Amino acid sequence: ETGVTQTPRHLVMGMTNKKSLKCEQHLGHNAMYWYKQSAKKPLELMFVYSLEERVENNSVPSRFSPECPNSSHLFLHLHTLQPEDSALYLCASSQATGTGELFFGEGSRLTVL
Amino acid sequence: GQSLEQPSEVTAVEGAIVQINCTYQTSGFYGLSWYQQHDGGAPTFLSYNGLDGLEETGRFSSFLSRSDSYGYLLLQELQMKDSASYFCAVWGFKAAGNKLTFGGGTRVLVKP
Numbered sequence A: 001e002t003g004v005t006q007t008p009r010h011l012v013m014g015m016t017n018k019k020s021l022k023c024e025q026h027l028g029h030n031a032m033y034w035y036k037q038s039a040k041k042p043l044e045l046m047f048v049y050s051l052e053e054r055v056e057n058n059s060v061p062s063r064f065s066p067e068c069p070n071s072s073h074l075f076l077h078l079h080t081l082q083p084e085d086s087a088l089y090l091c092a093s094s095q096a097t098g099t100g101e102l103f104f105g106e107g108s109r110l111t112v113l
Numbered sequence B: 001g002q003s004l005e006q007p008s009e010v011t012a013v014e015g016a017i018v019q020i021n022c023t024y025q026t027s028g029f030y031g032l033s034w035y036q037q038h039d040g041g042a043p044t045f046l047s048y049n050g051l052d053g054l055e056e057t058g059r060f061s062s063f064l065s066r067s068d069s070y071g072y073l074l075l076q077e078l079q080m081k082d083s084a085s086y087f088c089a090v091w092g093f094k095a096a097g098n099k100l101t102f103g104g105g106t107r108v109l110v111k112p
Helices: none
Strands: A004-007 A010-013 A018-025 A031-037 A044-051 A053-057 A062-068 A073-079 A086-095 A108-112 B002-004 B009-013 B018-025 B031-037 B045-050 B051-057 B059-065 B070-075 B084-094 B099-102 B104-112
Touching: A004 A086, A010 A018, A018 A031, A018 A086, A018 B031, A031 A073, A031 B051, A044 A062, A044 B099, A053 A062, B002 B084, B002 B099, B018 B084, B018 B104, B031 B059, B045 B051, B045 B059, B045 B070, B070 B084
Parallel strands: A010 A108, B009 B104
Antiparallel strands: A004 A018, A018 A073, A031 A044, A031 A086, A044 A053, A062 A073, A086 A108, B002 B018, B018 B070, B031 B045, B031 B084, B051 B059, B059 B070, B084 B099, B084 B104
């Protein structure tokens, strides 16, 4: 138990569906992150939020839309995804950006048919 | 931009020592971190080096040389439970904010 909870753990969706991934952290951290982990590839940073403000958008296609309503919650809204978007999506939090430790959730395994 | 290089796979026997090297290129640098990830699990933090030198935490040690843009993770007295992927990661900074970039990971397989 890392203090970062992601739901759902597994998701299968068609290319025309709309779904959302949810992340909640119970650590009192100020920064939250979305990473994508595909087979044979490094963890890819998608988005960074610091104090509920998006400070990094790593050239992510617009079919991925993040939302950070407060410092404890982070969403990733998904629509019209492609099969190559199938991956493990990891949420993480940290006290601040630039130093220290990231605490990761267990991830949401997404399959796009 | 930022990029990191580390070996893709290492195999060793129980009780052995394994060194995982990591070289990096970054436009701004705060420090080098190491994470462990077991199959099906979340990455978990192992160590952080902000200054040159060796940091020791139990059986694991991490080293950084900022002048060489190089670091390593040393796993000693290997145990079966150490079979996992190990990622180096660099905190870099730029005007828009700081971000942690990961290497491709080194899969360590420990055999009896």
